[in-house]
Amino acid sequence: MxxxxxxxxxxxxxxxxxxxxxxxxxxxxxxxxxxxxxxxxxxxxxxxxxxxxxxxxxxxxxxxxxxxxxxxxxxxxxxxxxxxxxxxxxxxxxxxxxxxxxxxxxxxxxxxxxxxxxxxxxxxxxxxxxxxxxxxxxxxxxxxxxxxxxxxxxxxxxxAPLPVPPLPVVTMSYSAQDWQTAREKLTARGVDDHYVVIQPTSRWFFKCWDEEKMAQTIAALRQDGHTVVLTAGPDKKELAMIDRILAASPQDGVVSLAGELTLRQLAALIDHARLFIGVDSVPMHMAAALQTPCVALFGPSKLTFWSPWQVNGEVIWAGDYGPLPDPDAVDTHTKERYLDAIPVDAVVAAARRYL
CATH class of the missing domain: 3.40.50.2000 (Glycogen Phosphorylase B;)
Structure with a gap:
């Protein structure tokens, strides 16, 4: 009382x-x-x-x-x-x-x-x-x-101790200016309102998928006529990964805004995208919160705790395609790519279901 x-x-x-x-x-x-x-x-x-x-x-x-x-x-x-x-x-x-x-x-x-x-x-x-x-x-x-x-x-x-009914809704907020800035960057690269955002990087590389497989996925989306916008954080390792993916991808209709956006500008970009494809990272959670159609690639993270909340889309778990270590036993600095068991066609098929 x-x-x-x-x-x-x-x-x-x-x-x-x-x-x-x-x-x-x-x-x-x-x-x-x-x-x-x-x-x-x-x-x-x-x-x-x-x-x-x-x-x-x-x-x-x-x-x-x-x-x-x-x-x-x-x-x-x-x-x-x-x-x-x-x-x-x-x-x-x-x-x-x-x-x-x-x-x-x-x-x-x-x-x-x-x-x-x-x-x-x-x-x-x-x-x-x-x-x-x-x-x-x-x-x-x-x-x-x-x-x-x-x-x-x-x-x-x-x-629980409060007279407050739980409202289980995650919200990612941004300003009109954030979208304006992102929109200007798209226009400068010749991208219209129909685009797919792919965030292949995480600050933990064991959560990332193979660059070659990501490039093959991009090629399949390009064949379907979709423009692809790659994003990443400003970290040198993440930018180098984006460069490797770009080098193996089709040269037209694929642009990079990697390292160029604040988190709120990235939210605006994702909010206006037709589809988001990404690994277990902050942008994936933002896509779920914004209800942008989403294909999330997961490896040895605790799905119970960290799967995208109320996602409009699907989670592709590497554990369905091969053995994974216990999340608590993973050396976060390992060079191992646990997502590599995920086949390209599973990701492309999931993407097509939402496009």
Missing amino acids: MMNNHLNTPHLRILLIKLRHHGDMLLTTPVINSLRQRWPDAQIDVLLYEETRDMLAAHPAIGKIYGIDRKWKQLGTRKHLQKEWQLLKTLRAQHYHLVINLADQWRSAFVTRFTGAPVRLGFAFNKRDSAFWRFCHTQLVPVANHKTLHTVEQNLSIL
Whole structure:
């Protein structure tokens, strides 16, 4: 009852904390959307790692985004501590009523406690079974069933103690300017409104498919008359992979915007595409969120946790074509390409079903 008293205020202020990678941030949006549906006038702020800001920056339900910049460490101890202290003071000054800590780091618990919010929810992670973790939160939500839940469902389970019906919808937001920029880049390369986006890269190369097979898939799509737009992150290894695919692909009707788009511009590009083909990476989750027809290639990732949520399309799993290692046993720096068991015709057939 006490909890509801704190939340029955006309000017409800909420802070959501998640300190993870880009894809993780996108999959927090169902929690944000649920809170917004329940409390249309609440102030909903987010604390995240600065480099992931783009994932949530255009979300209409979010008020302010506070970033922890991992580059602060390079400023030297004194300046670094000043930045951290300034952030803590700023958050405390917001007088939040509710803090939802989706993160598992000690610092997230400390920040949660320091806000002084009367309602502070966190997860009862096994590795955080300590008096300090309990002290930092007013209530801990069990995680016993998380092993069988998708990441979206895991995140939404934090709402169990609240009078908030879960809204299991992932949203990737971008601005009109983001689409305008992407559209201009397409026009400059002679691409009209009918195109297929292919993102063959991931920051983990063991999640990627063979370049030659990707080029054969592109050739089949070109034969069907489709224009193909290749995308990738700005990393040198990813760009080199795109170059290898381009060299083996047809020379006309295949263009690259690799390394040229922000994440929100990439979202706009994917949103307007006829089809998205990609591996287990952030753009795949964006395509699923945007409901762009999607063919997702998966290797030894935990499908239960990371398959594209509510995807308009299909997942092609390498495990259906050959043995895969346990996801927990994979050396992330391996040169092994676990997706290579997937045949070209399976991907081309799936793509044709959606074009």
